Amino acid sequence: MTAAIEATALTKRYGRRTALHGVDLRVEPGRVVGLIGPNGAGKTTTMRILLDIIRPTSGTVRVLGDDPREAGPRLRRRIGYLPGELIMDSRITAGRLLTHYAALNGEANAAPRIGELADRLGLDLRRPVTALSKGNKQKVGLVQAFAHRPDVLILDEPTSGLDPLVQQAFLSLVREATDEGQTVLLSSHVISEIDQAADDVLILRNGRIAQVSTVAEVRAAADRDVRVTVRAVDAAALTGHLERLPGMSALSTQHAGETVVLRGRLSTGLDELVSALAAQPVLDLVVAEPDLERAVLSFYSDAATEQTGGAQ
Numbered sequence: 001m002t003a004a005i006e007a008t009a010l011t012k013r014y015g016r017r018t019a020l021h022g023v024d025l026r027v028e029p030g031r032v033v034g035l036i037g038p039n040g041a042g043k044t045t046t047m048r049i050l051l052d053i054i055r056p057t058s059g060t061v062r063v064l065g066d067d068p069r070e071a072g073p074r075l076r077r078r079i080g081y082l083p084g085e086l087i088m089d090s091r092i093t094a095g096r097l098l099t100h101y102a103a104l105n106g107e108a109n110a111a112p113r114i115g116e117l118a119d120r121l122g123l124d125l126r127r128p129v130t131a132l133s134k135g136n137k138q139k140v141g142l143v144q145a146f147a148h149r150p151d152v153l154i155l156d157e158p159t160s161g162l163d164p165l166v167q168q169a170f171l172s173l174v175r176e177a178t179d180e181g182q183t184v185l186l187s188s189h190v191i192s193e194i195d196q197a198a199d200d201v202l203i204l205r206n207g208r209i210a211q212v213s214t215v216a217e218v219r220a221a222a223d224r225d226v227r228v229t230v231r232a233v234d235a236a237a238l239t240g241h242l243e244r245l246p247g248m249s250a251l252s253t254q255h256a257g258e259t260v261v262l263r264g265r266l267s268t269g270l271d272e273l274v275s276a277l278a279a280q281p282v283l284d285l286v287v288a289e290p291d292l293e294r295a296v297l298s299f300y301s302d303a304a305t306e307q308t309g310g311a312q
Contacts, residue, residue: 002065004029004152004183005050010059012045012207019045020207022059027185027200032178034198034215035187041204043187044084047154050185051081064151077105080145084156084187088129088137094118095125098143105148117143120169135161146173153177155186159193171197195219219289223249226273228262229284235260241276248273259283 005027012020020042027033035043048054049061052068061068066075090097095114102110118125123139132140138161145153153174159167174184174197188194194201194215201218203211211218226248230238235253239262242248247268254261266273270287277285 001029003027003062004031004064005185006062007046007050008060010046010049010061011057012042012049012054013057018207020049020056023204023207023209025202025209025212027183029183030178030181031200032174032184032186032198033200033202034194035185035202035204036191036194037187037204040206042207043204044156045207046204047081047156047185047187050154051076051079077148078151080148080150080153080155082141082145082153082155082158084160086137086141088132088140090129092129093126094123094129094132094136094140097129098125098140098147101144102147105150107148110147113147113149114143117146117173120173121166122169133161135163135166138162139166142170142173146177149177149180149182151182153182153184153186155184157188158186159188159190167193223265223267224270225288226262226264226266227284227286228277228282229259230262230280230282232258232260234281235262238262238277238280238282241280245272245276 003026005025007023007025010020010023010025011018023042023046025046035046037043045054049056050063050068055069063071063075064078068075088097095118098114098118099110102114107113115125117123118139121139121142123136123143127136129137129140138159142158145155145158159170162170171193174186177184178199184197186194186197198215200212200214202209228238228242232255239251239253242251242262242264245266247266248264249267251262251264254263266287273287
């Protein structure tokens with residue numbers, strides 16, 4: 001199967017600074033891939049190269065099987081793009097502007113689709129674009145990206161400036177797009193958004209691909225918070241069991257009358273924990289769902305430690 005997006009040995013230099021160092025990536029059709037990384041990691045640079053807004057120093061790029069540098073408008077009409085820095089100063093109404101964008105993308109009768117998307121996002125199409133707030137301009141950007149039902153959506157910080165209800169509407173649009181076979185590449189600083197929207201995670205660090213995996217794999221690698229409640233008389237013995245448990249850290253105790261709550265963080269699987277507690281008089285056990293945000297932040301923390309040779 002031909003990849004929806006593919007880049008090989010992608011390198012981009014600005015003078016002496018290298019923004020991308022030989023990046024390889026592949027996005028399969030119908031998948032949602034979340035591009036994660038701190039500012040300056042290379043997310044926006046990668047997206048702009050995929051769209052031929054800027055050109056790589058070296059390496060190859062294919063979007064829907066075509067080289068963006070050669071395919072021209074024919075390929076661009078099959079892509080929906082939302083830039084991270086959306087600039088809109090037009091004096092015409094949002095509705096007229098979106099109709100114009102749709103015509104450029106080959107949609108002669110896009111009004112019904114534009115109206116549907118505007119209603120879902122809470123956008124007033126009658127207002128001049130210059131009079132819109134940052135959040136409403138972002139809605140205009142989202143409508144123009146989705147309106148022509150493109151084969152590929154490339155979305156750079158798509159929910160910037162949106163309130164939580166509109167963010168949920170956006171996530172619904174992404175799910176519907178993939179149900180129809182569209183492919184989505186999105187970047188976000190809101191890791192919970194990636195958690196809800198993406199199938200796969202691509203982590204960029206200092207212009208290099210640091211990790212590629214599914215959201216489930218990243219989450220599974222995260223520590224789990226564990227809370228065990230026992231009678232006070234049993235606390236000392238159970239604490240000893242948990243202290244010897246591989247992967248258990250940050251163990252603490254909290255006395256609450258005749259009971260004691262033991263809290264810790266587990267980095268391994270649950271089998272060892274269940275075995276350790278099987279013969280113990282446990283009153284209550286809570287094991288939290290692994291958190292994607294913690295996994296990603298831990299990844300960057302570990303990477304920083306490696307770069308400094310473990311120095312603090």
